[in-house]
Amino acid sequence: xxxxxxxxxxxxxxxxxxxxxxxxxxxxxxxxxxxxxxxxxxxxxxxxxxxxxxxxxxxxxxxxxxxxxxxxxxxxxxxxxxxxxxxxxxxxxxxxxxxxxxxxxxxxxxxxxxxxxxx
Amino acid sequence: xxxxxxxxxxxxxxxxxxxxxxxxxxxxxxxxxxxxxxxxxxxxxxxxxxxxxxxxxxxxxxxxxxxxxxxxxxxxxxxxxxxxxxxxxxxxxxxxxxxxxxxxxxxxxxxxxxxxxxxxxxxxxxxxxxxxxxxxxxxxxxxxxxxxxxxxxxxxxxxxxxxxxxxxxxxxxxxxxxxxxxxxxxxxxxxxxxxxxxxxxxxxxxxx
Numbered sequence: 001x002x003x004x005x006x007x008x009x010x011x012x013x014x015x016x017x018x019x020x021x022x023x024x025x026x027x028x029x030x031x032x033x034x035x036x037x038x039x040x041x042x043x044x045x046x047x048x049x050x051x052x053x054x055x056x057x058x059x060x061x062x063x064x065x066x067x068x069x070x071x072x073x074x075x076x077x078x079x080x081x082x083x084x085x086x087x088x089x090x091x092x093x094x095x096x097x098x099x100x101x102x103x104x105x106x107x108x109x110x111x112x113x114x115x116x117x118x119x
Numbered sequence: 120x121x122x123x124x125x126x127x128x129x130x131x132x133x134x135x136x137x138x139x140x141x142x143x144x145x146x147x148x149x150x151x152x153x154x155x156x157x158x159x160x161x162x163x164x165x166x167x168x169x170x171x172x173x174x175x176x177x178x179x180x181x182x183x184x185x186x187x188x189x190x191x192x193x194x195x196x197x198x199x200x201x202x203x204x205x206x207x208x209x210x211x212x213x214x215x216x217x218x219x220x221x222x223x224x225x226x227x228x229x230x231x232x233x234x235x236x237x238x239x240x241x242x243x244x245x246x247x248x249x250x251x252x253x254x255x256x257x258x259x260x261x262x263x264x265x266x267x268x269x270x271x272x273x274x275x276x277x278x279x280x281x282x283x284x285x286x287x288x289x290x291x292x293x294x295x296x297x298x299x300x301x302x303x304x305x306x307x308x309x310x311x312x313x314x315x316x317x318x319x320x321x322x323x324x325x326x327x
């Protein structure tokens with residue numbers, strides 16, 4: 001389980017041909033948000049993800065290496081698939097995470113990787 | 120005593136540094152760089168509560184400027200090399216504080232930095248960051264270690280506020296530069312319109 005705080009991003013090339021398991025959402029170290037980290041890392045097409053979020057009527061801040069989506073709670077989606085949900089309520093975070101996966105097309109737990117723009 | 124501008128983050132260190140400046144009798148104005156959406160509401164709430172504690176302790180008004188920093192972060196992330204992002208970010212914070220200082224007639228800037236504590240606080244990064252301003256910078260905690268700072272924070276009643284749940288800055292790269300080169304930093308800044316960005320920040324300043 002990841003306890004690392006925030007969606008600090010990496011330039012390490014991700015792998016997309018292995019099964020992806022999102023770890024269970026966990027509070028980050030400073031307990032300010034819930035975080036989910038895919039293993040192995042994804043290669044999320046943030047342009048495609050942004051288009052899908054926008055089409056769903058969700059406001060998006062595009063910071064090149066991450067998107068910040070104004071969903072029920074603000075959500076950060078990093079290029080490597082890391083997700084951070086600004087909520088301290090586990091049920092709310094699960095709900096927002098499920099909605100993000102649905103809208104963007106992120107793989108569900110243990111599904112084959114097919115992030116936005118690759119499937 | 121002099122008039123100064125203090126950068127307040129919501130963390131453990133800055134209220135302790137402010138405490139020392141106030142204890143010496145300086146007239147302080149605070150600046151908080153609002154990093155949303157790269158953080159949550161907690162840093163601002165913490166700074167507001169820190170100031171409440173220190174205003175009561177020193178019977179001073181201590182005005183605070185709230186400056187939007189999120190749009191600056193977005194532009195830095197989009198246009199510049201992310202490995203030096205923390206230094207570029209700090210340069211904007213210093214410049215913003217200096218603009219407020221000039222507006223307020225203050226003669227120095229202050230932070231809670233202590234040497235080597237985080238990536239942005241190495242000697243070379245501090246030099247690169249502060250080369251962006253000309254006012255003198257006072258760092259009351261520069262030689263303190265974390266335990267010493269925490270002990271003072273507990274004694275003055277700001278520690279509990281600082282350690283409430285919160286969100287770290289999400290704009291921090293996974294491998295931030297710890298040894299920055301000022302020439303490279305200046306080259307990176309040529310990719311953006313620094314003065315225009317600063318004007319935008321100051322235009323949206325609010326005083327709490």
